[in-house]
Amino acid sequence: MASSSQYAHRWKYDVFVSFRGEDIRKTFIDHLFSDFRRKGIYPFRDDKKLKRGEEIAPELYRAIEQSRFLIVIFSNDYPSSTWCMRELVKILECKKRDDEYEVRVLFYNVTPEVVKNQSDSYKEAFNKHEALNRKEVPKWKEALKFSANLSGWDLQSLSNGHEPKLIEAISKEIFYKQTNGPLDVGDNLVGLYSRADQMDLLQLVEPGKVHMIGICGIGGIGKTTIAKAVFNLLHKHFEAYSFCEDIKGAEERHGLVHLQENLLESLMHASNIKIRSIGHGVSIIKRSLSNKKVLVVLDDVDDYNQLEALAGSPSWFGPGSIIIVTGRDKQLLIARGVEDIYEVDLLHxxxxxxxxxxxxxxxxxxxxxxxxxxxxxxxxxxxxxxxxxxxxxxxxxxxxxxxxxxxxxxxxxxxxxxxxxxxxxxxALDYDQRNIFLDISCFFKGENKDYVMKVLDGCDLFFATNIRVLIDKALVSVCNDRLEMHDLIQDMGRQIVHEESEEPGRRSRLWFPSDVFFVLNKDKGTEAVKGIALDVSRLELNICSETFKNLNHLRLLSFRIRSWNDLRDPNGKIRESKLGIETKVKAISRSLDLLSSELRLFCWHGYPFQHLPLAFYPESLVVLDLSYSYIKEIWSGSKGFIKLVSMNLGHCRNLIKTPDFTTTPNLEELVLIGCENLIEIHPSVGLLTSLVVLNLRDCKRLASPPKCTRLTSLQILNMSGCKKLNQFPEDLGKMKALVELHADRTCIKQLPYSVLSLGNLRVLALGQRGGMQNNSLGSIRWPSVIPSRTHHPPGAVLPSLSNLNKLRHINISHCNLTEANLDGIECLSMLETLNLSGNDFKSLPSLSKLVRLETLGLVGCKKMEALPELPPNIGLIEAQDCISLRELPMRSTIYESNTLCFDFTNSPKVMENQSVESLVTMLLPQGRIDPYKIVSVHLPGSRIPGWFTNQIVGDCIKVELPPDWCYEKFKGIAICLVFTTRNRNRRKSNYGSVWYTFKNYDDTPIGNVHSFPDTVYQYENVGINSDQMHLCYHQSGPDWEKARDFISVSFDVYGKDCVVKMCGARLVFEEDAQEEEQGSGLKMIQWLPLPSHAED
Incomplete structure (x- = not known):
């Protein structure tokens, strides 16, 4: 069965009904079609009358093929119509050919036996057909016999002749099938259909008008479920659609800018859209969507700014768009101009x-x-x-x-x-279960389940067992490994805590900013307080030496930065001093004297003191997170951190050395990212047998690698960006569990042979990017090759590279490698990504045996003259700035990847040995490309190829349709553009994205907005030093059927540095494929597949 997204692309109508018009047209059929419309079901209806014996119009056959549900209504006089019998045969042919069709039969005042046996009125009808349609009669009889056994409805047996009940049953079943879309609405959908009916879905699809619809009600009443059902039902009628779930929570976790990016990416079918500010996002949404018919659902909106940022006005969206907003606050929706608000009723x-x-x-x-x-x-x-x-x-x-x-x-x-x-x-919960429930309600909703488990297990709450109870009782759910909870249930949990006392300082948990402020600033804390959570980017709070003196039983303290935007200065930069991030929690004393030793979670982003309290003995501490803080020394001597599992000291600029880890034997994660002044890691780190993650990325002054004597559990070692590091740990080969090894952007010049004993290694990053040529791996060698000038101990035997047969990702860019260094690379059969950019190859060994390889990076390999033979799954070849590249692989491989992009930007010699036509023919074997693949070719060039019959200077081209325009023979349209930049050779510049739109003669869109794969614009170190050309082919689709007279193609560039100089287009028809004299160029554009675009 096809997915709902496929249905949206394929079906033009929801229902086709075959019936004998004279029997039931003005009674039963009119009522049935009216009910269809009320439920948003879009039927085909043709009211033309045919004379006896007249042939069925082609559009009726086409309507049958384009309808998902095919309903046959057998009435007494049904078989007397030649038209009806031919429709029935066509319907059964469609079902036999494709099981995605849903065929139902209705027996209207006639029994299945009469239909099956062709008795009574059916016999009389066939007696007449024998004289006029003898050849078709056997086929018709067989069709009736087969149809009588299909599932469906019987007016008499189902509703005892009561037509409204029968109509309700029919439309309800179709409605249910229609809501079976891409969004999960759950299983027990009681009352869903009747409430969706009240929204009068027909008026929502009124052409030309933008609707903003509100769904309002208390928590838990089913607003989201109804919105999902409506979304599933309607989405196929729109060019693009997006369901933005949990706006309230998503804003708290990620901010409005992130929501704007997600909305644009889903509606524009793009990726990596970057927005600088909310205002910038509003501008892009207006510009990108004002001519696009979209369906958007904004779920659980609770703030005016959310609507202002995501859907501020109907004018932001194209004609026919629908914006649905769900929320609890009806007044908020009214104030924002939501025109129709549906208040969800409680269930009967x-x-x-x-x-x-x-x-x-x-x-x-x-x-x-x-x-x-x-x-x-x-x-x-x-x-x-x-x-x-x-x-x-x-x-x-x-x-x-x-x-x-x-x-x-x-x-x-x-x-x-x-x-x-x-x-x-x-x-009904026991003590531990209640505490877990309240902790999730107050602190951990939306958090990673494993992270919460570590913390609460440290509180001896047996999380793994008890969370199962909470899930079974529908109090908590887990989605994408994160703990979720309905707002109403969360409110209930927080209300329970609130009822513990009228005084905030006597409650077990504090999360509301004003309560935290009152307790800490007014010294109102007591031993009852077990947990405090605060967003330190929003509430101003002064901390003195004795702020926490009465909080002796505090076990959870979480001062986190949740909104980075609130910490930015007017120029958009994060406010920070030489020592750390400037949060709104300030220290008004030199030190913190008291802190509960019962803490299990101690998270304080931007901790404003240089030391922990001297009397702080957190023997039960599980998670310590002091990232972005002023801390200079964590502890001295051997304090007992026996239960500590995770320590995050990332971006602590004042930290010079780590503590002694002798008393942290259970540490699993140590994060020191961005500790720019760290020069020493205590050697005891090598004794941490439980350590899984050691992250030292961007510790720029660290000159010695950590000791790894007993790191038998270590899976991730990240030393990326440690610029002074010149060697790997001595005991690297002993870390048998190692999965990821990152040593890019370092001064390491020798890859130790012990790396070959790391049989579980999947990621190896050694690349030297970003102007670090002086520190590159000048002598790096694959250990399977021993140059004669290299000295090794007598009798040394080097293991084969095949020992690393689990490697999936390798980055050895800018390492001064030559061909000899890569012998044996073909043994890495699991390899998916290989980045060889910036090296000194002239050629490469064959990569055809790397059957899983998807991405090959060769950017800036300036000496490389030839590409190797490529594997079948290759999807992306980045060969920009390969100025010596001339030879491409012979066309012996059928590329199987669903996405295929060849990028030869700034590689001019590629074009010296072949024309554009022969180049593309060499890369893409003709006739073997799936039409749904995404393919793009980027080439140097300043001239549109001659076989593009329509060419123009500028970014918009008009293509006249031939006088005998026939959609059925139309295969597609090939397009090409030449672009340049205002700042050639400019480095580290994002040039933007190129989007293109097809429009009909009346300026209405044909299909959706499409985009070229934009890899060419994203390279930090690739300047555009000459004109470049893009080629792609767009297959025809149902939207092209309405094309008349002429169509236009317009190109838009989002990015200030990129300019479209000229563009070209050519229509491709069936007969073009049969004309040999057209040459390889025209043949090429016929089988260039579809570029990246939204569903039609």
Whole structure:
């Protein structure tokens, strides 16, 4: 079965109905089609009348082929119509050819037996056909016999002749199938369809108008589920669509700029869109989407600025667009100009009972002995879906007595306080489970599950076992390895903590900024406080030496930077001193004297003191994160950090040396990224047998590698950017568990032979990028090759490179390597990425045996004269600035990658030995490319090839359609552009992205906005020193059927440095492929596949 995205590309209509018009057109059919429209189901309907014996119009056959659901209504007089019988045969042919078609039959006042046996009125009809349509009769009879056995509906047996019930059943089934789209809306969708009906979906697809629709209601009522169902139903009618889930949470975690980038990337089908500020993002959204028909859902919006940044006005979007916003605050939606607001109703009693029963009994109906109790629960919950699910899950498999006990608790709670319903599940938890639930509610929603497990296991809460209980009770969920929780349940948990005391300082957990400020600045803390969380980028807070003196039982302290934008100065730079980041939490004393020794999590970004308290003995500490802080010394001597698992001291500029690790035997992760003044790592680090990650990236003054004596568990060693480091650790070969080894941008000049004993190595990075030629690996060798000038101990035997047979990614760019250094590389059968940029090769050994290789980097290999034979899965060849490159591989390989890009920017000699036509023919074997692949070719060139019959100077070209224009014979359009830059040879410049749009004679878009793969613009060290050319081929699609008179192709460049000089286009028809005299150029553009674009 095809995915919903495929349906969106393929189906023009939702339903085609075959019926005998004189029987039911003005009664049953009119009502059925009206119900279709109310539910947003788009049917084909043709009201033309055919005379007896007249042939079916071609558009009817086409409509059948373009409809997903094919419904045949057998009435008494159905077979008397030649037209109907031919439609039936066509419908069955479609189903036989492609199982994606959904065929249903309806017996309208006729029995299946009559249809199957062709008796009664059906027999009379065929007696007449025998005289006029003798040849077709056998086929028609067989079609009827086959159809009588298909699934469908019978008016009499299903609804006892009640047509409205039958119509509801038909449209409900189709509606359900339609909502079965790319978004998961869950299983038990009780009441979904009736609520979606109330939104009157038909008016949402009104052409020409941009709709902003609101879905409003309390938490847990099903706003997101309804939005997903509507999205799944409607998305196929739009050029592009995006469902932005959990706007509130996403903004808190990543900021509005990140949300703007995600929205643009999904709607523009692009990647790596970079936005400088919210205002910049608004400008790009307006410019990019103003002519694009899109469907956007903004889920859980709770702030005016969110709408202002993502969908500030209907004018931002193209005609016909729909913007759906869900949220709890109706006034917010009204104030922002959302025109139609749908307030979600609670479930009706019968719906609530069904939903509750599905969770409490795993059946639509309650068990007989539980019926009264189940109705009592439903009466209390008042139709709130989330409460029904949670309570039903809690009562599942409980006895009648247990039910009665829980219902007694319900009776004591006011009906208006719906959160109390959810609290019943909380009350059933044991002590450890409650603490985990409250910690997640207050501190860890959205956090990585493994990270939380480390912290809470350190609190002796047995996380792995107890989290399963919370998940089973529908209190917590895990999505993409992150802990999630419905807002209503989170509110319930936080309310429980709030009710512990009217005084914040006597509550167990503090997360609300004003409460944290009150307790810490007013010295109101007590031993009751177990956890504090604060975003240090937003709340101004002064910390003195005794701020934490009364918080003796504090186990979780998290002062994190969550919003970097709030720490930027007017120029957009992060405010920082010579010692660290300047957060809004300030030190007003020279030191911190007191801190709870019961801490398990101590996270303080920008910690403003140079030392930890002298009386700080955190024997139970699990996670220590003081990144971006002023810390100068963590501890001296041998303090007991016996349970410490993770230590992050990244970007601590004042840190000169690490502490003694003798008392941290369980440390698994040590992060020292960006410690620019670190010069010494204590040798005891080599004794950490549990250490998995050691990250020293950009420790620029570190001159000696860490000791690795017993690092038997180490999987990741990152020394990238340690500019003074000139050797690997002596015991490198003993780290048998090592998976990633990063030593790029260092002064290391010799690859030790012990690296070949690292049999689990998957990533090896040794490249020297960014103007570090003086520090490059001038003598680096693959150990399988021993140049004669190299001296080795007598009898030394070097292992083969094949020992590293698990390697997947290698970066050995700018290492002064030659051909001899790569002998044996063909043994690396698992290799996926190979970066050889900036080396001194003239040629390379064959890479054809590297069957998994997808990316080959050769940027700036200025001596390289020939490309090697390539493997079949190669997807990207980056060969920019290869000024000596002349020879390309012979066309002996059929490239199988779904994405194929050859980039020869600034490699002028590539064109000396072949024309553009022969070059592309050499790279892409004709006739073997899947039409859905993404292929692009980038070449030096300042002239559009002659076989582009339409050429113009500028960035927009008009292509006249021939007088005998026939869509059926149209294969596609080849396009080409030549671009240049305003700043040639400029380095480290992002030149932007090139987008192109097809438009019809009336300026309406044909299909979507498309883009060239933009790798050519992203290289930090590749300047554009001459005109460059892009070639691609765009296959025809259903949207081209409406083309008339002429079409235009316009190119837009997002980026100030890139300019389109000229462009060309050529229409390609079936007959072009048969004309030998057209030459290889025209043949080439016929099989160049589709470039990157959105679905049609």
């Amino acid at each position: 009693d019968y719906e609530a009972l069904e939903l509750f029963s599905l969770y409490a009994f795993r059946n639509k109906d309650p068990k007989e002995e539980f019926k009264d109790l189940a109705n009592e629960v439903v009466n209390y919950v008042k139709g709130l879906p989330l409460a029904l699910k949670v309570l039903g899950s809690f009562l599942f498999m409980k006895t009648v007595k247990e039910w009665e006990t829980q219902l007694q608790k319900l009776r004591r709670s006011p009906h208006s306080q719906i959160q109390q319903v959810l609290r019943i599940s909380y009350d």
